[in-house]
Structures are given as C-alpha cells and as structure tokens.
Amino acid sequence: MKVYFVSDGTAITAEVFGSAMLSFFDVKIDTISVPFLTTEDKARGFCKQINNEIALGHQTLVFYTISDPVISDIIQTSDSHCYNLFGDLLSPIENALGVKARPTAQKAHGIKEGVYDGRIDAINYALANDDGCSVKNLDEAHVILLGVSRSGKTPTSLYLAMQYGIKAANYPITEDDFDPLKLPSALKAQKKKLYGLTIDANRLHEIRTGRMASSKYASLRQCRYELSEVETLYRQERIPFLNSTRLSVEEISTKVMADMNLDRHRV
Amino acid sequence: MKVYFVSDGTAITAEVFGSAMLSFFDVKIDTISVPFLTTEDKARGFCKQINNEIALGHQTLVFYTISDPVISDIIQTSDSHCYNLFGDLLSPIENALGVKARPTAQKAHGIKEGVYDGRIDAINYALANDDGCSVKNLDEAHVILLGVSRSGKTPTSLYLAMQYGIKAANYPITEDDFDPLKLPSALKAQKKKLYGLTIDANRLHEIRTGRMASSKYASLRQCRYELSEVETLYRQERIPFLNSTRLSVEEISTKVMADMNLDRHRV
Known part of the structure; x- marks a missing residue:
C-alpha cells in the first residue's frame, strides 16, 4: 500500500494527521509526501502518476490538504481513494464559528508573523x-x-x-x-x-x-x-x-x- | 473563542491539524492543549471545566483524538461543539485498506521502535x-x-x-x-x-x-x-x-x- 500526503503547502499537516490515522492499522505502508502542489498542471501530473501506480497493480491512498477547489477536484478525478482532510470539518466549523473560511493556500507551516x-x-x-x-x-x-x-x-x-x-x-x-x-x-x-x-x-x-x-x-x-x-x-x-x-x-x-x-x- | 486540543496522547496531532484548520478563519482564538486524557474521570473533569466556561458565556470548540470510545462518548456529552478528528475518516479508511482499526491509545507521537x-x-x-x-x-x-x-x-x-x-x-x-x-x-x-x-x-x-x-x-x-x-x-x-x-x-x-x-x- 502506498499512501500519498499531498498539499499546496509543506504537506506537514497531511503527514502528521495521515500518519496518526494510519497508526491504527496493522498494514505495511510506504508513505510519499508531495508538497507545494499549487497548480492545475501539477495536479494533473500527480493524477497521471497515481493512475500509473494503480495500473501497475499497486494499491494507493491519498490524503490531501488543498484549498483551491479546482485543484482539489482534479485530485479527486484520480483512480485512487482520495481524502480531503479538511473537507468534512470545514462547514461544521464555519457554522460553529459563524464565519466563512477564507480559501487561502494552506500556510499552517509558513512563517507566523510576530512569533x-x-x-x-x-x-x-x-x-x-x-x-x-x-x-x-x-x-x-x-x-x-x-x-x-x-x-x-x-x-x-x-x-x-x-x-x-x-x-x-x-x-x-x-x-x-x-x-x-x-x-x-x-x-x-x-x-x-x-x-x-x-x-x-x-x-x-x-x-x-x-x-x-x-x-x-x-x-x-x-x-x-x-x-x-x-x-x-x-x-x-x-x-x-x-x-x-x-x-x-x-x-x-x-x-x-x-x-x-x-x-x-x-x- | 477558546479551542481545546484534547488527546489520550501528546495532543500534537490535534494541535497540528486543529491549528491548520483554524488558520482558514479570521477569528481571534485562544488555544489550550489537553494531553494524556486517558481515563473516564479525567474526561468527566474536562467536561465540567468546558461546561463552566460555557456557563460563563465563553464560546468553545473541542478538537479531539481519542481511541477509547467510552472516553470519546463522555467528551461528546459536554455542552461544546466537539470534533472527533479521526471519527469520520476511520471507517472509509478501514474499507479502503480492508483491515479493521486497532482501538489502541494514540501513539502517533510515542517512541517508534527501530527509528x-x-x-x-x-x-x-x-x-x-x-x-x-x-x-x-x-x-x-x-x-x-x-x-x-x-x-x-x-x-x-x-x-x-x-x-x-x-x-x-x-x-x-x-x-x-x-x-x-x-x-x-x-x-x-x-x-x-x-x-x-x-x-x-x-x-x-x-x-x-x-x-x-x-x-x-x-x-x-x-x-x-x-x-x-x-x-x-x-x-x-x-x-x-x-x-x-x-x-x-x-x-x-x-x-x-x-x-x-x-x-x-x-x-
């Protein structure tokens, strides 16, 4: 099983969360991190790579944190199971906070001003x-x-x-x-x-x-x-x-x- | 808004994931990490603390990664919005992997043998x-x-x-x-x-x-x-x-x- 951690940023969030998730399973897993996936071209290239893996008989999973819905949709067109890590929680949290999410690129591990x-x-x-x-x-x-x-x-x-x-x-x-x-x-x-x-x-x-x-x-x-x-x-x-x-x-x-x-x- | 990162382990996964999630929102947030919440007593104590916060008029959110379903259920009885970060993904990933999750305490940030x-x-x-x-x-x-x-x-x-x-x-x-x-x-x-x-x-x-x-x-x-x-x-x-x-x-x-x-x- 190959698991990809994909992100428009460092992919550290996907890596940390995905690894924690996978620690519940007693399965041999290869992990591959794919950071800075910020363009539609890169997303299509990634899908091609994944589809090749699958065509060769490999099993794959994709965990991703990508803000741009267009890029996110391209990832979803691949033949792999793909999990948008923020996907399911974003709208309940919008409701709880009473504020809409800003669709900015993921900068969770960028420079934090002031600290x-x-x-x-x-x-x-x-x-x-x-x-x-x-x-x-x-x-x-x-x-x-x-x-x-x-x-x-x-x-x-x-x-x-x-x-x-x-x-x-x-x-x-x-x-x-x-x-x-x-x-x-x-x-x-x-x-x-x-x-x-x-x-x-x-x-x-x-x-x-x-x-x-x-x-x-x-x-x-x-x-x-x-x-x-x-x-x-x-x-x-x-x-x-x-x-x-x-x-x-x-x-x-x-x-x-x-x-x-x-x-x-x-x- | 007070956001709690709660875990039966170090709470690092909840912290990393929760912080990334919150970086989409332009809201002033206090974060509090609650690690090693491993017993039902501690969970009930935590609920009491949260309910007091809410009674005092504070807004709260809880992000948690807890494996024991009994403890997890206790957290959910609090008056706060509570998000089980692994909750929604665990069963689709079980299906994708064809393996059941082991309900072990979260050791994502424990010692990894061999590395x-x-x-x-x-x-x-x-x-x-x-x-x-x-x-x-x-x-x-x-x-x-x-x-x-x-x-x-x-x-x-x-x-x-x-x-x-x-x-x-x-x-x-x-x-x-x-x-x-x-x-x-x-x-x-x-x-x-x-x-x-x-x-x-x-x-x-x-x-x-x-x-x-x-x-x-x-x-x-x-x-x-x-x-x-x-x-x-x-x-x-x-x-x-x-x-x-x-x-x-x-x-x-x-x-x-x-x-x-x-x-x-x-x-």
Whole structure:
C-alpha cells in the first residue's frame, strides 16, 4: 500500500494527521509526501502518476490538504481513494464559528508573523545554554532541564524551542555534585524552573556504550550510581522529575510543559 | 473563542491539524492543549471545566483524538461543539485498506521502535557538525547546508534531524572563501550533498543587528557583499540554492528535502 500526503503547502499537516490515522492499522505502508502542489498542471501530473501506480497493480491512498477547489477536484478525478482532510470539518466549523473560511493556500507551516523571531531566539537560547555551557542567562529560561549525561536533556530542549518557542536551558548533574550531594550553585536561584530527567540504568548503559564502549562512563555500575544519586537529589530538593526511558521527545516535552505549567502554543 | 486540543496522547496531532484548520478563519482564538486524557474521570473533569466556561458565556470548540470510545462518548456529552478528528475518516479508511482499526491509545507521537536511535543520532550529528565545527564526518551527511552567518542553516539542520532523522551538516561561507572565490576545500569531495541558503540583504542586516548592533558584521554593506559573493559561488559551482527570507524552517526543510531527493519520513 502506498499512501500519498499531498498539499499546496509543506504537506506537514497531511503527514502528521495521515500518519496518526494510519497508526491504527496493522498494514505495511510506504508513505510519499508531495508538497507545494499549487497548480492545475501539477495536479494533473500527480493524477497521471497515481493512475500509473494503480495500473501497475499497486494499491494507493491519498490524503490531501488543498484549498483551491479546482485543484482539489482534479485530485479527486484520480483512480485512487482520495481524502480531503479538511473537507468534512470545514462547514461544521464555519457554522460553529459563524464565519466563512477564507480559501487561502494552506500556510499552517509558513512563517507566523510576530512569533517567528521568538522561535529562532528560543533555538539559539537552547544551543547557547546546552549542557551547562553557560549559566549567565538562566534568568531568561522558561525551564531548566537537569539530568545525568545522556538522559534526554538536549533533544527535549531543542524540541521545546523549535515547536513551542520555549526557552529551555539544560544542565548536567555530574559526580562533582554528589559529595556532598547538592544542587550546583548556579541553579539555586532558579529552583522553581528546575525539572529533572532520569532514565533506567540499563538503557543509559546501552546509550553510553554506543558513545564510549568499555569506559567507566558507560559501565552499568557507574550508570546505576549516577542515577541513584540524581534521583535522591531530585527528591531531596523537591524537583519534579520524569523517567524518559520509554518516552519520545514529544512525550517528554508534553509532560514538561504540563508539569511546569508552561505556555503551550505551537510556533 | 477558546479551542481545546484534547488527546489520550501528546495532543500534537490535534494541535497540528486543529491549528491548520483554524488558520482558514479570521477569528481571534485562544488555544489550550489537553494531553494524556486517558481515563473516564479525567474526561468527566474536562467536561465540567468546558461546561463552566460555557456557563460563563465563553464560546468553545473541542478538537479531539481519542481511541477509547467510552472516553470519546463522555467528551461528546459536554455542552461544546466537539470534533472527533479521526471519527469520520476511520471507517472509509478501514474499507479502503480492508483491515479493521486497532482501538489502541494514540501513539502517533510515542517512541517508534527501530527509528528512535536514528533520530537521536541525527540530532547529535547536527549539533556536532554545526557551523563547520567539524569536517571529519561529512561523509556521513545526507545533506550539507551552506550559507553566510545567520542565513538559517542551524535551525534547518536541527529540524531535518528532529522530524525526519536526516543527518544535515552545515558549513558557513565566510570572507576567507571570497578571494579568490572558491569552495572551502573540505567541501570539494561532497559536491553532490551541498545545498545553499541565501537571504535578502535587508533581512540579514536586521537579524545581525539584533546580535551585534553597529558592527561591520551587521552593516547593510557587508551583508550585501557577502550575499552577492555567496550567490555567485553557488552559481559558479552549480550548487542548488534557496532564498530563505520569507520561509519558515518547515518550508525551507521541505524544499531542501524535495530538491535534494532526500528520503522524507517522519521519525
């Protein structure tokens, strides 16, 4: 089965929605994204391609988000099952809002005036405040992620910045903080922004082994030791924390935003 | 108007789809995401909250992606307009695929077995190969973004890694490469992977001024000079390139993947 995500924009909405939909089905699927399909010619070319696939005996599905009704109608003339993702909902939502939809090209993933610079600032902030490399600007942070090396801090900071414009610093907890067990001094004034990550020792051992096999750093014993200390530190300092082992970056980010009451708006 | 994005998972699908839908309407909207709504109790609590909003005279809409039909039915008992985003499409797609949907909790943004490590690797790769800071691993790159300082290389590399698991290095073109105008030697063996970014001089001047006001680096004259040279270099070396001025990170990434024939699958 070949599934096409087609759009007059980036096709990200069709991709996200279509993939979520398909995750309900236990079927082997090839996905193909077709962005920037903005002309009737391109639409006819796409139909020809799809019809060829079908003539060759392939099964196809098309999920599309296209505003221009003429282009949309051309897509529908293909021999494939085609689903207009906005189609069925647009008119009930018009009724609910009491406003007609503007038939503009899909710009859901275009530049959003007024938030764009904030997004790039947040990405630069995450990079400049990654892994404790700067502690000067922690006042600006919306949240500061803590954790031992390789517990998921950096991808989470970058995701929060990229998708939500949230300024997330991250700070590594290391052996230096264990004897006596205490919060790094740079973080003491930022207590309310702290959020801890932890991870299962076996998984951490596996990840660190991928980076530095047979090192003390990667040993299961060292991983267990660091995680036990850091979790004790979180409890001692009453820092909320999360085990990231079986969670995606999206799930970790979602929990962080919820637990820390961060303003959640996609940018 | 308050719009709620509700899910038994991260609510990212509802957020992406719902926001795209709402971008057709010229209405002031507050959005609130409600992730991890996984129990009947939580669903009843949510209905109470919505009904209170409505009793206070607020207008509300609810977009939801919830698999459990019991929880889904509870949401529908609220006084708000509620749209089950998968609802209308699930049974036509069952028919098209000839397979029944599995009523599992929505894990579209959970960990995907088999691709997850690749994603984290790609993020680490983008960080390690940001801004030309390493040229040792360029053989591994799927694409190498070129451009003058602040033309959009870093956010694009990170987005490609985060959302598509694509290993994108990026390399700055500087004055050192202008006299004589030539490709940095580290890039010569990677010619087929190169993709250039450019940007309007006024916009670059504005961005650089935000970082380093009144510097030679930020001056309009310097921006014009660097951009004119880099565009000449792209043409001379036949490197495909794109003007990023009015494009979001998503749009730039989409063009890069399309122009460079990169394998596009969300991770």
